Amino acid sequence: MKNLKYFPFERNRYFYGKLLTVSDFEVEQKYVNDKRRMLNRFLYGSGVVCGLNVVRVDDATISVEMGLALDFSGREIVIDAPIIKKLSMIEGFDSELETEGDAGYLYLCLDYAEKEKETVHSITSSGARGAAEMEFNKFAETYRLYLTGSEPENEGSTTEHFYLDTKTVYWGNGLRVKQVLPKYTHSGGETELKIIVENMGQQQPFGFSYDLDLVCFESEGKNKITISFHEKDFSKARFYELVYPLRALKVRDTWGTVSVARENIKLVIGEKELSETARGTNSSAIGEQNPKRELMANYYRTAMEEIVKNTYQQSIYLAKIGIIKAGPTYVIESIENMPFRQYVFNNALASAINNIQIREIDGLQTGSGAAFREAAQPLSGGWGGRNYTLATGTVTIDLGIGGQEGQKFYSPELTHGLGLGPTFFLLGEAYSTNDDSDLLFGDAEVFEDLRAMPVAHVQLGAKVNVTKGTFIIGARVLTPTSARKLKVNWMAFRDNKENIHDLETKRIFIKPDMANVEVRETCYFEAIFANIPDKRISWKVKEAAGGTIDSNGMYTAPNMPGVYEIIVESLADPGLKATTYVVVRESKVQEN
Numbered sequence: 001m002k003n004l005k006y007f008p009f010e011r012n013r014y015f016y017g018k019l020l021t022v023s024d025f026e027v028e029q030k031y032v033n034d035k036r037r038m039l040n041r042f043l044y045g046s047g048v049v050c051g052l053n054v055v056r057v058d059d060a061t062i063s064v065e066m067g068l069a070l071d072f073s074g075r076e077i078v079i080d081a082p083i084i085k086k087l088s089m090i091e092g093f094d095s096e097l098e099t100e101g102d103a104g105y106l107y108l109c110l111d112y113a114e115k116e117k118e119t120v121h122s123i124t125s126s127g128a129r130g131a132a133e134m135e136f137n138k139f140a141e142t143y144r145l146y147l148t149g150s151e152p153e154n155e156g157s158t159t160e161h162f163y164l165d166t167k168t169v170y171w172g173n174g175l176r177v178k179q180v181l182p183k184y185t186h187s188g189g190e191t192e193l194k195i196i197v198e199n200m201g202q203q204q205p206f207g208f209s210y211d212l213d214l215v216c217f218e219s220e221g222k223n224k225i226t227i228s229f230h231e232k233d234f235s236k237a238r239f240y241e242l243v244y245p246l247r248a249l250k251v252r253d254t255w256g257t258v259s260v261a262r263e264n265i266k267l268v269i270g271e272k273e274l275s276e277t278a279r280g281t282n283s284s285a286i287g288e289q290n291p292k293r294e295l296m297a298n299y300y301r302t303a304m305e306e307i308v309k310n311t312y313q314q315s316i317y318l319a320k321i322g323i324i325k326a327g328p329t330y331v332i333e334s335i336e337n338m339p340f341r342q343y344v345f346n347n348a349l350a351s352a353i354n355n356i357q358i359r360e361i362d363g364l365q366t367g368s369g370a371a372f373r374e375a376a377q378p379l380s381g382g383w384g385g386r387n388y389t390l391a392t393g394t395v396t397i398d399l400g401i402g403g404q405e406g407q408k409f410y411s412p413e414l415t416h417g418l419g420l421g422p423t424f425f426l427l428g429e430a431y432s433t434n435d436d437s438d439l440l441f442g443d444a445e446v447f448e449d450l451r452a453m454p455v456a457h458v459q460l461g462a463k464v465n466v467t468k469g470t471f472i473i474g475a476r477v478l479t480p481t482s483a484r485k486l487k488v489n490w491m492a493f494r495d496n497k498e499n500i501h502d503l504e505t506k507r508i509f510i511k512p513d514m515a516n517v518e519v520r521e522t523c524y525f526e527a528i529f530a531n532i533p534d535k536r537i538s539w540k541v542k543e544a545a546g547g548t549i550d551s552n553g554m555y556t557a558p559n560m561p562g563v564y565e566i567i568v569e570s571l572a573d574p575g576l577k578a579t580t581y582v583v584v585r586e587s588k589v590q591e592n
Helices: 022-044 093-098 291-309 347-365 496-504
Strands: 047-051 054-058 061-064 067-070 076-079 083-086 105-126 132-148 164-172 175-182 184-186 190-199 206-215 224-230 239-248 254-260 265-269 272-276 281-287 316-326 329-337 379-383 386-398 408-410 424-430 458-465 470-477 485-495 507-511 514-518 522-524 526-530 537-541 554-556 562-570 577-585
Touching: 022 067, 022 291, 047 316, 054 316, 054 329, 061 316, 061 329, 076 105, 076 132, 093 132, 164 281, 175 281, 184 291, 190 224, 224 239, 239 386, 386 408, 386 470, 424 458, 458 485, 470 485, 507 562, 507 577, 514 522
Parallel strands: 184 281, 514 577
Antiparallel strands: 047 067, 054 061, 061 083, 067 076, 105 132, 105 316, 164 175, 175 190, 190 239, 206 224, 206 254, 206 265, 254 281, 265 272, 316 329, 379 386, 386 485, 408 470, 424 485, 458 470, 507 526, 522 554, 537 562, 562 577
C-alpha cells in the first residue's frame, strides 16, 4: 500500500448488468482495508500490541518472540512463531558493522511487508509461443526485520512527544546530552528539567558543564542554571539522569523556554579539556489550565493533521542491541527491549490498570492503606466520614556528596495546591530515583532483614505554611550515606471545612494577573482587596531596569524586552503583599 491518504472513501455500487473488472475488485478490497487501517491508526496509534520480545540466545544469536504490532499506517504485523536468527544474517548488519562509529549498538526494527505467492496461468494473456503467461494469485502479508544504527527521525514514533519536549543539545566524543522538559506547565507551578547523559562508547571518564538561560522560568530565584556533570560522581552506567526543579513565573498563555547559553559546552575527557558547540531550546506552554487538560485539548485540536501528514515510512524499534565489535566478528553484549516505548495501550490493559487504581482509591478512603496517584488537580473523597481534598507529588532532595549522621537537608518551598489553612502530610522515601521504585513509610529498621534498603536512612518531616499554601520537606540523616539524591513522595490532604480560613484571611490580588506589553508601552494594574479595610498601598518594580509604575498602578515598560515582577504592598500591614509579572516584548512595528 503506497498511498496512505485514505480519504475520500469510495465503495462499489452494484447493479444488475454491471461489468466487473479487476479495478472493481481492487476498490472493494481497498475500501475495507482502508476503513480498518484508519481506525487502527487513529484509535490505537502504532507500536507493539503484545509479544515481540527480543531475547539473546547466545553471543551471536537472537530470538524474536511471537506477537502483534500495528505499523504507522494502521497495518497489522503478525509474527506467529518465534524467529531465531544470527545477528549477522539480518538485513543491514554488514553495512552497519562496517560503519565507523562509536555507538556500540544497533537497533532491530520491524516493518510491514507483502510478497506475491502462488503462481497460476492467466487465460487472457499469452507468451511469444502462444502459451499462457503465469501470474501470482495472492499477496501474503508478512514482515521485514532489519538492523540500523539510526534513531527514529520522527518524534511521533512514541507517545512521549505529546507531553515532553526532548532536544539533543550535544552529540560527539562518544557521548550524547539530551534535555527533556514537559510541554505544559501551570502558571506559577513547578516542573522539572531532566538532563539525560548517554555514554555511547567513551572509555575515559568524562564530564561537562554549560549554562542555560530561562525565560518565564526560574531556578532558586534565578533565570539561569549551570548544568554540571562528571561521570566519576556516579556508578558506571550507560545512561545518567540529572533533575533540576523549575518554577514557572505567574504568567499566562505564553511560552517558557530553556536555552543553551552562548552555544558552548565545556568537556573534560580523561585529562583533556575541550570547548565544543552545544545548542538547543526546550519550550513549555505556561497557562492557567491544568497541564493534563491542556494536553488533551491540544491533542484534539491537532491530532487529525498530525496523523494524516505522517505518510512516510516509520519503523517499529523492537530492541536496542549492544554489541562489541572485534574486526569482522562481534559479540552481543546486551539487549534493551522497546527502547522508544512504542507500545499500543489496548483496552484490556487499560481496564486492568483502572481496576488497580479503583482498589487503591478504595483502600485510601477506608484508611486501609495509602495510595499515591499522579494528579495535577486535587482529588476529592470521603475518608473516615469526613470530606477531604487530596494532592500528591514527588520531590528530589539534593544531598550533595552525601550526608553524615545528624546532617539535615531541605527541599525548596513547594506549593501543594490545596489552598490556605491547615494541611496534613504523608511522606514516603523512594528506594531509588526511578519511577518504578519501591516506597518506604515509617522506620526502615523494620525491614533490616531485607537486602534491598533505601538509598539513605533518613527521618522525614514537612513544614507547612498555612498562610501561603506552601510546604518544605526536610530530611535528617540517621546513618552516614554516600547517596547524592533522595526522592520523596508526598501526599497532602485537607478537611474541606477548613475552607472558611480562606474567607477570613487578608489578601491582596493584582488585576490583571499577567500582562503582555511592547517596549515603552503602558498598562494599568489594579489592586483587589479581601478582608482589608485599610486600602493604602505602594507599587514597585522589583528589577531596577524593569520599567516604572506610579502610585495609581500605571506601568511604563522599559526599552529592554524581558519578564519583570510587579509588587504591591499594604502600607498598613507591610508583610501583606502580592506579585505579578509583565512580559515585555520587542515592538512589532519596525522603525525605519
